Amino acid sequence: MSGTTACFVIVSRNDIPIYEAELGSSAVRKEEAAHQHQFILHAALDIVQDVAWTTSAMFLKSVDRFNDLVVSVYVTAVIIHTRLMLLHDSRNEDGIKSFFQEVHELYIKILLNPLYLPGSRVTSSHFDTKVRALARKFL
Amino acid sequence: MDHAMMASAADSPLGRILVEEIAPVVMVLSTPLAEQACRKNGLDFVQMLRPFCFFENIDVPVRTASDQPYRLQEFILRVFYASDVRKHSSEVAENLLKQVVTDRSEIPFSKSQTDGLHYEGISAGRKTHLDAIRINRHDSESVPPWFQTFNRELLHTLSFSEHETFDHPVACLLVVSTNDDQPISRFVDLFNMEQLPSLLKDGTMDSKILKHYLLLHDNQSGNLEKASSILAEMKSTFGLKDSRLLCINSSPDGIWEGDHSPWFHYKNGVSLKQDNACFLTSDDLNQIRDFMQDLCSKHIIPHMEHKVRELNQQVSAIRKGFRNQIKNLWWRKGKEDTPEAPKGPMYTFNSTESQIRLLGDYAFMLCDYELALSNYRLLSTDYKLDKAWKHYAGAQEMVGLSLFMLDQSKKEAEYSMENAFHSYERIGSSGLRYATRCGLWWAEMFKERGQYKEAAAVYFRISIEEPSLHAAVMLEQASYCYLLSDPPMLRKYAFHLVLAGNRYYISEQKKHAIRTYTGALSVYKENSWSYINDHVHFNIGRWYALIGMLDVAIDHMVEVLACSHQSAATQKLFLNDFLRIVQSTGSKTEVNKLQLPLINMPSLKITFEDHRTYASSASVHVEESLWKTLEEDMVPSTYAAKSNWLESYKNLNALKKSNEASICVIGEPIKVYLEFKNPLQISISLSDVSLICELSPRPDGTELSKFISENAFEIGLLDKTELENVYASYVLSRENFILGGGETRGVELDVTPRIQGLLKIVGVRWVFSDSIVGSHIFNTDIKRKRGKPRSNEDHFGSTLCFVVVKGLPKLEGCIHKMPHKTYAGDLRLVMLELKNHSEYSVKNLKMKISHPRFLIPESLGDLELNFPACLEKQIRSESSDIQEKIAFNSYEKSNGSFSFPNGTKIQGGTIFHWPLWLHAGVAGNLSQYISVYYEMENHSGDMTYRTLRMHYHIEVLPSLNISMSITPYPTKFEEFLLRMDIVNRTHTENFWLRQLSVVSSDWDISTLSSYASGHLSQLLPAGQSLVCFFKLKGVSEINLLPIQGSDSRVGSEDTAKGLLDTFKSPLIDFHHHERRHQENSGQGCPSTADFILISQLVNSDPDELPQLFSHHSCHCRTASKDPVLWLLCGPHAITHDFGSSFCEADLVMRLHNSSTTAASVKVVIPDGMPALLGESSDDFASSNRGQGGWQDVPLASDPLTSALEGARPKMPQSGSDGQPFAWCRSSSSHLVLEPMSTVEVPVRVCIFSAGVHDLSNFELHWSLRAGETDPGTEDRRRSLSGMSRARPFYLTALQTVN
Known part of the structure; x- marks a missing residue:
């Protein structure tokens, strides 16, 4: 499903975004939308905070929405408590789930890197490339 | 009726709104004169009545549909002029609402300043703030109170709609003044259909309305009698009960006597002034109150009661019961076909639906919510069937509200509200505002139940369709809902505040926008989004x-x-x-936290000079420990040892301890290196970048330490005037530069103190884009190592504090002509220059050089040295030779420390020169550290000595590679063939080989005369190699010879006079160092030779000074592997008449022992014959001959004597063997050679026939004598014994021709 706006963020335990990527083809409006996307995703953390404890599933589906933008969230293990958040306007739930799972694996690989301090920013360009590739594949 | 529950619902905010807003309306019609009477008090008639419309303890029994009466405790009337009983036009409504918001923008704005501060506090203690809000949940303080006002105003703009009846007037109050002409007819005229609201005119509501006639009497304008008469007339005309007289303005003086005006609390849009209600006495007020209570309890409520009962009966008859239901359905179906009338009300007042609605509303107003609910439910099904969506929505809305007031079935209440909301939304623009109202109620309902999240969602939904201003208010309300929810949803709160702020901005409410954004900031402050x-x-x-x-x-x-x-x-x-x-x-604005550019604090490096001074920045960055070790011997060892130097020095020491400040000198800059980084992609310009410093003058005398301890803390608190004084006491450097996008630039900033005192570097400031002054204060609490460690002070803060001491002479130094890049072997004269800028002179100069191998001072300091001519050979006397040696030795002994001659002083303001020799000994990177020590001439300051540190880095490229190989001359002892392989490893430079010298008095070098001519070129072009051969001869006299190039293109005259004296100071000194460094393999080998090849760079410019290179090749071994060498010397040709006799030839066998131990030697004829020189008596016979003449040499006996004794001339056996010659005499066959000695043994050979005879048919066995020296150490690699064959020696014997 191409042409959809999507913004992907990994939020660390302390609510700090450690990875951000604007996905999708609407690169033109990116600049203006960037802060809007952050606002929506940031606000959605409040909902995630509630929802995360009601289910044992990691994939929380769409937890919040703002106008036509939907926030889907995938919560990782409690100790790290990293949240993968995707802001999107498509309804391809299966694709999103697969996307999250794959990115989660990538993220775990990042975590396994002894030089990576958990909770710090993910700067690996390899990771970035992979995430974007996954986004093209699943979203 | 469940009054307890009702009461609780009614007490809630929504309940209050409903009670207050859904209350019977009294329509007022008044004459202008009546109004005039009221105006005297600054009020109109309605305003005058309003404070008395609230009845808190009315206690009226009410009986509605059921037979059970109940008592109403609280009742409210709404009073409006007939002209106001109409819908507001949208513009008016809009302006009203805008006014509400704008009015509030001032008040909360001034508050927002304090709020801003308050919010700053939250970031630290957000929880406490939240708790405060949550505790005061219903307190209007936490949530801005004007939301309620706004909401109410929003409701008011929707009043008097046609599809609802609760706003329809219940009663009409006709007011006529006693001053009016013909008051009775005025009453009749007032209720004139023309002036009546459209609701009455178009039949939406019943025009047969309860009327009440009020005669208003102004006590100031007439007497009461006239009023009474009119009242009597009225009573007769309009009925006894419905006519009243009200007297006002009883106070003659116009001074308000009461404590406080009831209007004062009544906020509703009345502008309050001092003269308000000034003519009203408390009697008047009581009269008004009584009137209103009467009107309410005796007329309006009974009227409504009656109406409810009547309508209820009517409705029951038509609609209640199964039969009616069916009928209704049937009838409605039929009605569907009739098209809806586009004009006029769909339902007139006498339609069943309107009556049901009226019934419901009246019941609601009379707090009989059960009755209201049942009617609304009934009604909504009807409307639904009729597809009258607006009415349906209205009915649903009321269902929800009734349920809420009953506190029943929350689900259904919510469902109804949602239904109503949707229905309103569905009908398009005309319903949107009602949807908003419905939403507000809905949200209030949620809030009432603590479902803040849902309430916020409702507010958000409202905001979508509303114009931006309303939306802003709604969104802000939503945000507060999130804040109040449990757990508080701060992020949602902030987000909605931002959304609200955005809408505020769009609707030009900037102050509100700022307020909301500031609120949001308190949440966003800590995050990194x-x-x-x-x-x-x-x-x-x-x-x-x-x-x-x-x-x-x-x-x-x-x-x-x-x-x-x-x-x-x-x-x-x-x-x-x-x-x-x-x-x-x-x-120019000063901005504290200006982030442009970023300052890289770890890059901060502070360079200052106390007793250590630096010649260049390169020397600053050298590790302190390097300097320490270099200066170790030169400088006075510790401070403690020198504590008796001066009292002030003690102070200084104490001072250093007290606050760990560093020491700097007046007039000498302290340099601070700092990196500025531009984080942006666009370039920024910075100007006037300078340090911020504080310098407090040091008071004199004994209070010093005390002063410092105080000042260390209070230095920042100097008052203004003092600061200004101080300002002139130091000088700052200023830098201007432009930082490109993403660029990082290091800048060196200076501060030069001018007076004694305590200097503190506080921070750095700069002017950004010529308009903004930014500053950065160095945080002195950061503890870390500095880039330029002062070993004992690693506290960062301490390095920013300096004790400024008196001016001291400071030398500035540099070395002139020091190359950055050169080729290996480069030998040149460089000039050390020391400048003394101060007025004092310095003495006791010493210098230490880290690598004397490469740099040595000229011993005599002759400034007139003419390089390279000074190196050329001159006639030398023994004495000078000795002197030089001594000089060198002294230099050597002091371990690279060079003392300038006694009495060397550098006067203030003068420049001192001293030549130094540089020799780039090896290829690679050479780091040369030079430290010059000097003392103050008449030191009165705190320091007695200083050092000047210089650091030079030279890159040395490989130039010539030389390898020597020496082979002994086959025919001569002490003569060797020297083969020199030279490779020019440069890519561009051509070398002119000038001279090869051997550095020893034992050797003499000369070119191979036969070989030299025509082959050897002096020029060695880049990348080429060359082989040269020389003859090396051991002599006892120094003899140096040039390489003689036959075809010298450079000029033979140059060659001739270019002989350099390798025994003179620089060359020999460097040679010693080179020799020491090349000491490895050749150690212990007795006979080695050292060579110096002197070459010269071929210059393109002949006027340029020749660049000399010296390459040192040391420890070249001359000795062959065998320690014992021998050769035969003698004539090579003899002439003899062999016919007569055999011929005897005398030869000399020269034996040389080149080892350091004695050797015993035996000469053996290998063909099985005994030694030709005579058999050694015992050993030789007893030893095994089969071993090819290998013999043990008896060491104990004296071999020489025994050998000599045993030597007999032997008859040549060769005669029988056909050998044409025989050895006949030898002085010894067995002898001992002393170390490093040569022995000549005469031998004689008898030759029997003519011809060429090879005389070398014997062997020489030698054996080193162990025990005299330890064989393990020195001659480890040499065998202890061995054998060598003779070299061919041909003797030509010629037959004489007779």
């Missing part, structure tokens, strides 16, 4: 600028400047906006 922070700060800044609060605007704009994550365009936008704001302030 960069885009959010940028957006919020940028907009707050922009808006503050728009309302003219530039300083606050700048504070916020500063936050977004360092936005490296934004695109270049955005960065530019931010920056330009910021600059525009700053420029509009019209002056």
Whole structure:
């Protein structure tokens, strides 16, 4: 499903975004939308905070929405408590789930890197490339 | 009726609204004269009545549909002029609402300043703030109170709609003044259909309305009698009960006597002035109150009761019961076909639906919610069937509200509200506002039940369809709902505040916008969502600028400047906006937290000079420990040892301990190196970058230590005047530069103190884009190692404090002509220059050089040295030779420390020169550290000595590679063939080989005369190699010979006079060092030779000084492997008449022992014959001959004597063997050679026939004598014994021709 706006963020335990990527083809409006996307995703953390404890599933589906933008969230293990958040306007739930799972694996690989301090920013360009590739594949 | 429950619902905020807003309306019609009477009090008639419309303890029994009466405790009437009983036009409504918001923008804005501070506090203790809000949940303080006002105003704009009846007047109050002519007819005229509201006119409501006639009497304008008469007339005309007289303005003097005006609390749009109600006495007020109570309890409520009962019966008859239901359905179906009338009300007052609605509303107003509910339910099904969506929605809304008031079935209440909301939304623009109202109620309902999240969602839904101003208020209410929810949803709160702020801005409510954004900022403050922070700060800044609060605007704009994550365009936008704001302030603004440029604090390096001074920045960056070891022997060892030097020095020491300040000298700059980084993609310009310093003068005398301990803490608290005084006491350097996008630049900033005292470097300041002054204060608490460690002080803060001491002479030094890059072997004269800028002179100069191998001082300091001519050979006397040796030795002994001649002083303001020799000994990177020590001539200051540190880095490229190989001359002892392989390893340079010298008095070198001519070229072009051969001869006299090039293109005269004296100072000194460094393999070998090849770079410019190179090749072994060498010497040709006799030839066998131990030697004829020189008596016979003549040499006996004794001339056996010659005499066959000695043994050979005879048919066995020296150490690699064959020696015997 191409042409959809999507913004992907990994939020660390302390609510700090450690990875951000604007996905999708609407690169033109990116600049203006960037802060809007952050606002929506940031606000959605409040909902995630509630929802995360009601289910044992990691994939929380769409937890919040703002106008036509939907926030889907995938919560990782409690100790790290990293949240993968995707802001999107498509309804391809299966694709999103697969996307999250794959990115989660990538993220775990990042975590396994002894030089990576958990909770710090993910700067690996390899990771970035992979995430974007996954986004093209699943979203 | 469940009154307890009802009461609780009614007490809730929503309940209050409903009770107050859904209350019977009294329509007022008044004559102008009546109004005039009221105006005297600054009020109109309605306003006068309003405070008395609230009946808190009316206690009226009410009986509605059921037979059970109940008592109403509280009742409210709403009073409106007939002209107001109509719907507001949308513009008016809009302006009203806008007014509400704008009115409030001032009050909360001034509050928001304090709020802002308050919010700052939250970031630390957010929880406490939240708790405060949550505890005061129903307190209007936490949530801005004007929301309620706004909401109510919003409701008011929707009053008097046609599809609802609760706003329809229940009664009509006709007011006529006693001053009116013909009051009775005025009463009749007043209720004139023309003036009546459209609701009455178009039949939406019953025009047969309860009327009440009021005669208003102004006590000031007439007497009461006239009024009474009119009242009597009225009573007869309109009925006894419905006519009243009200007297006002009883107070003659116009001074308000009561404590406080009841209007004072009544906020509803009445402007209050001092003269308000001044003519009303308390009697008047009581009269009004009584009148209103009467009107309410005796007329309106009974009327409504009656109406409810009547309508209820009617409705029951028509609609209740199964039969009626069926009938209704059937009838409605039929009605469907009739098209809806586009004009006029769909339902007139006498339609069943309207009556049911009226019934419901009246019941609701009379607090009989059960009855109301059942009717609304009934009604909504009807409307639904009719597809009258607006009416349906209205009915549903009321269902929800009734349920709420009954506190029943929350689900259904919510469902009804949602239904109503949707229905309103569905009908399009005309219903939107009602949807909003419905939403407000719905949200209130949620809030009442603590479902804040849902309430917020409702508010959000309302905001979508509303114009921006309303939306803003709604969104802000939503945000507060999130804040109040449990757990508080701060992020949602902030987000909705931002959304609200955005809408506020669109509707030009900037102050509100700022307020909301500031609120949001309290949440966003700590997070690292960069885009959010940028957006919020940028907009707050922009808006503050728009309302003219530039300083606050700048504070916020500063936050977004360092936005490296934004695109270049955005960065530019931010920056330009910021600059525009700053420029509009019209002056240079000082900004504290300016993030442009970023300052890389770890890069901070402070360079200062106490007793250690530095010649260049290169020397500053050298590790202190290197200098320490270098200067170890030269400088006085410790401070403690020198404590008796001066009292002031003690002070200094104590001072150093007290605050760990460093010491610097007046007039000498302290340099601070700092890196500035531009985080943006666009370039920024910085000017006037300088340090911020504080210098407090040091008081004299004994209070010193005390002063310092105090000052260390209070230095920042100097008052203004003092600071200004101090300002002139130091000089700052200023830098201007432009930082490109993403560029990092290191800048060196100076401060030069001018008076004694305590100097503290506080921070750095700069002017950004010529308009903004930014500053950065160094945080002295950071403890870390500095880039330039002062070993014992690793506290960062301490290095920013300096004790400024008196001016001292300081030498500045450099070495002239020091190359950065050169070729190996380069030998040149460089000049050390020391400048003394001060007025004092210095003495006792010493110098230490880290690598004397490469750099040595000229021993005599002759400035007139003419290089390279000074190196050329001169006639030397023995004495000078000795002197030089001594000089060298002294230099050597002092371990590279060179003392300038006694009495060397550098007077103030003079320049001192001293030549130094540089020799780039090896290829590679050479780091040369030079430290010059000097003492003060007449030291009165705190320091007695200083050192000047110089550091030079030379890159040495490989030039010539030389390898020597020496082979002994086959025919001569002490003569060797020297083969020199030279490779020019440069790529561009050509070398002219000038001279090869051997550095020893034992050797003599000469070219191979036969070989030299025509082959050897002096020129060695780049990349080529060359082989040269020389003859080396051991002599006892020094003899140096040039390489003689036959075809010298450089010029033979040069060659002739270019002989350099390798025994003179620089060459021999460097040679010693080279020799020491090349000491490895050749150690212990007795006979080695050292060579110096002197070459010269071929210059393209002949006028240029020749560049000399010396290459040292040391420890070249001359000795062969065998320690014992021998050769035969003698004639090579003899002439003899062999016919007569055999011929005897005398030869000499020369034996040389080159080892350091004695050797015993035996000469053996190998063909089985005994030694030709005579058999050695015992050993030889007993030893095994089969071993090829290998014999043990008896060491104990004296071999020489025994051998000599045993030597007999032997008859040649060769005669029988056919050998044409025989050895006949030898002085010894067995002898001992002393170490390093040569022995000549005469031998004689008898030759029997003519011809060429090879005389070398014997062997020489030798054996080193162990025991005299330890064989393990020295001659390890040599065998202890061995054998060598003779070299061919041909003797030509010629037959004489007779």
